[in-house]
Amino acid sequence: MSAASLNPVSAADVEHFAGIGIAVERLDGRAEEPYNVDALKRYMGSVDVVLLPESTEQVSQILSYCHERRIGVVVQGGNTGTAGGALGRHDEVLLSLRRMNAVRDVDAVAGVLVADAGCVLEDLDAHVRQLGFIVPLDLGSRRQCMIGGNVSTSAGGLRYLRYGSMHGNVLGVEAVLPDGRVLDALSVLKKDASGYDIKQLFIGAEGTLGVVTAVSIALAPRPASSRVAVLGLGDFDKIHRAFVLARQHLGEIVSAFEFWERRCNELTVEFCGHPDLLARPHAFYVMVETRGSVARHDAEKMEAFIAALRDADLVDESRELSDPDGMDAAWLFRSDMARAHMLSGCMYVYDFSLPPRHQYALLDATKNRLRSMAMYGGPDDPVKDVTIFGHIGDDNIHLQVIARQYGGPVEAAVEPWIYTWVGSHGGSVAAEHGLGAHKGPFLKYAKSPAVIETMKSLKRLLDPRGIMGPGKHVAIA
Amino acid sequence: MSAASLNPVSAADVEHFAGIGIAVERLDGRAEEPYNVDALKRYMGSVDVVLLPESTEQVSQILSYCHERRIGVVVQGGNTGTAGGALGRHDEVLLSLRRMNAVRDVDAVAGVLVADAGCVLEDLDAHVRQLGFIVPLDLGSRRQCMIGGNVSTSAGGLRYLRYGSMHGNVLGVEAVLPDGRVLDALSVLKKDASGYDIKQLFIGAEGTLGVVTAVSIALAPRPASSRVAVLGLGDFDKIHRAFVLARQHLGEIVSAFEFWERRCNELTVEFCGHPDLLARPHAFYVMVETRGSVARHDAEKMEAFIAALRDADLVDESRELSDPDGMDAAWLFRSDMARAHMLSGCMYVYDFSLPPRHQYALLDATKNRLRSMAMYGGPDDPVKDVTIFGHIGDDNIHLQVIARQYGGPVEAAVEPWIYTWVGSHGGSVAAEHGLGAHKGPFLKYAKSPAVIETMKSLKRLLDPRGIMGPGKHVAIA
Numbered sequence: 001m002s003a004a005s006l007n008p009v010s011a012a013d014v015e016h017f018a019g020i021g022i023a024v025e026r027l028d029g030r031a032e033e034p035y036n037v038d039a040l041k042r043y044m045g046s047v048d049v050v051l052l053p054e055s056t057e058q059v060s061q062i063l064s065y066c067h068e069r070r071i072g073v074v075v076q077g078g079n080t081g082t083a084g085g086a087l088g089r090h091d092e093v094l095l096s097l098r099r100m101n102a103v104r105d106v107d108a109v110a111g112v113l114v115a116d117a118g119c120v121l122e123d124l125d126a127h128v129r130q131l132g133f134i135v136p137l138d139l140g141s142r143r144q145c146m147i148g149g150n151v152s153t154s155a156g157g158l159r160y161l162r163y164g165s166m167h168g169n170v171l172g173v174e175a176v177l178p179d180g181r182v183l184d185a186l187s188v189l190k191k192d193a194s195g196y197d198i199k200q201l202f203i204g205a206e207g208t209l210g211v212v213t214a215v216s217i218a219l220a221p222r223p224a225s226s227r228v229a230v231l232g233l234g235d236f237d238k239i240h241r242a243f244v245l246a247r248q249h250l251g252e253i254v255s256a257f258e259f260w261e262r263r264c265n266e267l268t269v270e271f272c273g274h275p276d277l278l279a280r281p282h283a284f285y286v287m288v289e290t291r292g293s294v295a296r297h298d299a300e301k302m303e304a305f306i307a308a309l310r311d312a313d314l315v316d317e318s319r320e321l322s323d324p325d326g327m328d329a330a331w332l333f334r335s336d337m338a339r340a341h342m343l344s345g346c347m348y349v350y351d352f353s354l355p356p357r358h359q360y361a362l363l364d365a366t367k368n369r370l371r372s373m374a375m376y377g378g379p380d381d382p383v384k385d386v387t388i389f390g391h392i393g394d395d396n397i398h399l400q401v402i403a404r405q406y407g408g409p410v411e412a413a414v415e416p417w418i419y420t421w422v423g424s425h426g427g428s429v430a431a432e433h434g435l436g437a438h439k440g441p442f443l444k445y446a447k448s449p450a451v452i453e454t455m456k457s458l459k460r461l462l463d464p465r466g467i468m469g470p471g472k473h474v475a476i477a
Numbered sequence: 478m479s480a481a482s483l484n485p486v487s488a489a490d491v492e493h494f495a496g497i498g499i500a501v502e503r504l505d506g507r508a509e510e511p512y513n514v515d516a517l518k519r520y521m522g523s524v525d526v527v528l529l530p531e532s533t534e535q536v537s538q539i540l541s542y543c544h545e546r547r548i549g550v551v552v553q554g555g556n557t558g559t560a561g562g563a564l565g566r567h568d569e570v571l572l573s574l575r576r577m578n579a580v581r582d583v584d585a586v587a588g589v590l591v592a593d594a595g596c597v598l599e600d601l602d603a604h605v606r607q608l609g610f611i612v613p614l615d616l617g618s619r620r621q622c623m624i625g626g627n628v629s630t631s632a633g634g635l636r637y638l639r640y641g642s643m644h645g646n647v648l649g650v651e652a653v654l655p656d657g658r659v660l661d662a663l664s665v666l667k668k669d670a671s672g673y674d675i676k677q678l679f680i681g682a683e684g685t686l687g688v689v690t691a692v693s694i695a696l697a698p699r700p701a702s703s704r705v706a707v708l709g710l711g712d713f714d715k716i717h718r719a720f721v722l723a724r725q726h727l728g729e730i731v732s733a734f735e736f737w738e739r740r741c742n743e744l745t746v747e748f749c750g751h752p753d754l755l756a757r758p759h760a761f762y763v764m765v766e767t768r769g770s771v772a773r774h775d776a777e778k779m780e781a782f783i784a785a786l787r788d789a790d791l792v793d794e795s796r797e798l799s800d801p802d803g804m805d806a807a808w809l810f811r812s813d814m815a816r817a818h819m820l821s822g823c824m825y826v827y828d829f830s831l832p833p834r835h836q837y838a839l840l841d842a843t844k845n846r847l848r849s850m851a852m853y854g855g856p857d858d859p860v861k862d863v864t865i866f867g868h869i870g871d872d873n874i875h876l877q878v879i880a881r882q883y884g885g886p887v888e889a890a891v892e893p894w895i896y897t898w899v900g901s902h903g904g905s906v907a908a909e910h911g912l913g914a915h916k917g918p919f920l921k922y923a924k925s926p927a928v929i930e931t932m933k934s935l936k937r938l939l940d941p942r943g944i945m946g947p948g949k950h951v952a953i954a
Contacts, residue, residue, distance in 0.1 A: 109717045109833040110872060111724070132725060154670040165667070167674060168645020177927070184925040187905070189830040190642070190871040193631040193681050194907035195920055195951050196932045197644060200677035204670050221724045240586045247588070247698045248609060251770030252729040293728030297774040353666040356586040394667040395587060428664070430671035443672055448661040450654070454939075455673045461938050462931075474672050 006072045006470055008091035009049050013071060020061055023052040023099065029090050038087060039080045039141065040342070043437065045087030047074070047094040054099045056174060056182055056213045062095060063211065063467075064180025072470040073178075075207030077118065077149030080141035082349070083436025085206045085472055086149070092470065095211060097148050103127055104214065105188075111219040112171060112188045117148025117212050133219035136163035140335045148212045154204035156432035161393040162255040162291065163220055166203050172216035173199040178209070178463040188216045201458065206434050208469040209462045223255075223291035225298045228327045229306060232282030232317035236261075236360040239284055242314050243392045246288055249305035253298055256289040260389035261363075264337050267385070271343040272336045274329070278317050286392075287334055295322075337389055338398070345384050345402040348414060352422045353395040353431040362399060363388045365421055366414070370401075373413050382410050396431040419445045440476035452477050483549045483947055485568035486526050490548060497538055500529040500576070506567050515564060516557045516618065517819070520914065522564030524551070524571040531576045533651060533659055533690040539572060540688065540944075541657025549947040550655075552684030554595065554626030557618035559826070560913025562683045562949055563626070569947065572688060574625050580604055581691065582665075588696040589648060589665045594625025594689050610696035613640035617812045625689045631681035633909035638870040639732040639768065640697055643680050650676040651691035655940040665693045678935065683911050685946040686939045700732075700768035702775045705804045706783060709759030709794035713738075713837040716761055719791050720869050723765055726782035730775055733766040737866035738840075741814050744862070748820040749813045751806070755794050763869075764811055772799075814866055815875070822861050822879040825891060829899050830872040830908040839876060840865045842898055843891070847878075850890050859887050873908040896922045917953035929954050 018024050029046040031037050036045035053059045066073050074088030076096045088094045097118035104114040108131045115124055122142040125135045139145055139157040149155075151173065154166050163169065172187035185199045202212050233239060239259050246254050261284050269276055278285070288305075292298040302320060309315045321327050341347050354362060367386050370376035376383040385402040399418075403410040419429050423445030430439050443452055455474045459466075466475060495501050506523040508514050513522035530536045543550050551565030553573045565571045574595035581591040585608045592601055599619040602612045616622055616634040626632075628650065631643050640646065649664035662676045679689050710716060716736050723731050738761050746753055755762070765782075769775040779797060786792045798804050818824050831839060844863050847853035853860040859881050867874040876895075880887040896906050900922030907916050920929055932951045936943075943952060 107832060107834075109721060110870075154674070156668040156670070160668060164641055164645045167677060168641045177931075181927050183927045183931065185928050188832055188903065189905050189908070191633040191637060191830050191868075191873040191908040192905040193633070193909050193911050194905050194916070194923065195681070195912060195929075195954065196686075196935055197631070197677055197681055198928055198931050198935075200644060200674055200680075203677075204672070204674055209673075221728050223728070244586060249770065251698050251700070252768075291729075293726065294774070294778060297771070297777070300774070301771060353668050355584060355665055357584075391668075393587075396668040426665065428666050428669040428671050431666070431668040432670050434670050435672060439671070446671065450658050450660045451662050451675055452672075454654075454660065454675050457938055458673055458675075458935075461934055477672065 043084035077146035085436035225295035520561035554623035562913035702772035
């Protein structure tokens, strides 16, 4: 199962693929976008051979051949991942799904979309709009990311709080197994309790158990009304108390509950040039979004929520937005936060889930550790900033360590220590960005040995020759 | 892997279990409730030895011993299943989880419940009530069914439309593997994309891959307001058109959309003595439920929905209910429908999912087949009634064939024909009741060979000696 037992892709192999009508691009390892450079430009691939199948049948032919010849295969969709999972090495073929981009079917009564894996998320959302639906997933990368990749990475995104996980929303998957067999589990049914739910294995497998070639997904009603409130708060505990009040007063219409701390706000103003969303600075910020079917009802609920926050003395400042431009500006401020951090220095970004009671402690623990190692706190220390922002209600915290340079003692001080801290506090080492090329070894800090052994045995069962995503994901756990 | 290679449970085995402190009951195959009789009194077990572990550790000891000695194990929760999955034979041990019934934790910020598998669904719902939550699952059997069984059968229930599937709502599972190893996947996190989602395998496995001993589940906010509308409609197509309008006008507050046809209504009035919900008879009935956080908003939305139905000429009669007694009576009418059928004759009940466009055709096809075989339509024919009711929006249709007696030519006329019809129309042969003891052989009509082979390979991987649920589920697919 080790990558060492695989054969490098040869000129004869390329000839074979071209001979059976599969489109091939040759890169010779060049840092060609999109194939060999990732979205954050942090990871680089070095692939030579890119295969661009146009059908499930062609994907099956490719895998069948690679299985027989023991050639490594890396699967790539929109290549918007941040964990290096979709990049490959010179001795593998890169299987890009971008030419498989047809919508297969929409059932307007059931609200179910069936689409090829290479469909871009935003295109799918546009496709179902006139029927009164949305795709129940929204990500910053919506203009490039593809639905097959969304499923394969179990993407979470901005409105998980409202629409839930891919494990709940994906109804079916068509996948090609590593030996080339087509696994047709492309059901469009919501309730189905007939046997093990095989499609679930491919949700979050990051292309290591086969290639997802098509997906069916339950759509959500397109909201007629949306509102945003931005809140300024004095301490972290108040964020959770505000969240409990949101559940009570905004109930069925709350669709996002984002938070960030003062330093995130300052960096976004400084490096992206966005105007502050509130008039005064605050220790913490919350952005609440509602989506509903009757604007007046939503406005009344939001009003009651803000009043309850004030009664409980939880907010120092609040601002409501319901005009599209104002809401867009607020979302842009929030979504540019990662970019602002990146512009401010050398960013280490961590994508964790943690139970609410440990969320803020992570920031404190990280700062304390770096301070105790004399790396943070002084004007010339190697770490400039340690910040958190994230999504309340789905446990997902993004922690940033901004260093003056990459590598060296800062990286060694933070990793793997931060993964051990998260694992020992009941967290996940990869909330929504996946394990990719490097996080497999950290899995042991957060998952029990029996769970990891079961994962590895599934990998051996479905990909006995280890051709899919060699050297990645649980293969290195 | 066949049951033939298993050893019957012996007196020495029973002594061993008692000796390590596990509570044992001996039935000697008696039709003792709850262990050897199912909820519908259709299936009977013939188990002698019932084990009642009190901890995960004891479950582990039992499985470890049974694995070593190759003894079959059948897992039972509340024994409210309708497919015989929780009943066993004389040569297996029945592992009952009813003594493992502690609530382990509730996180009132995140809204997450962690509970032992043997907790009764209604007890859990009562437990989280004062914190403002509900368990996002509701079944007719709520007073007896247990959460471990709900997870193991991937229970769907009455409000799937609003709250979605167990695959989305279950955050973690603690399970004991067939060899006795404890698989701690009891995460309380919502977003987690770190490796294969192992817990998903146990959702719907019906105890054939191990024993689910504890569950963590994402809770939903308890609604402050609920309303019901009962509608009378002239044809089936109008049900789907009304459903599309419900999505538009009731959007985020619709929580159930049940339908039944005239004959179901008549049987419920006749055999359960319930007063009719509407003043006049109709070809079809719909019961819509809303759940929201502000009663006035919900009332306005319901009013707009009913007005839209009238504008589109979809309903002939409608009745709104918002008083608790009236709503309870309406739900009792709906939930007694299955009992009414049972009282009216010898009931064959089928639990299918079908895409909307094939739902009504199933009823027609079944009636036509039975008519063409001279079994239905005349006053003395062996089939008295063929009816459907179900949940719109989650594709789940219950079809009943009421015969004058069980077995014989009626059963042979309907099965397996009805499973082939459902499979060839994109349906599922078990929407929410599971495969149990008898539906494994029908799986091939609805799932592709590669899917069934993958299921079987998972079974061999996790239960190589085939001790869990021998002769059931995919073991007989």
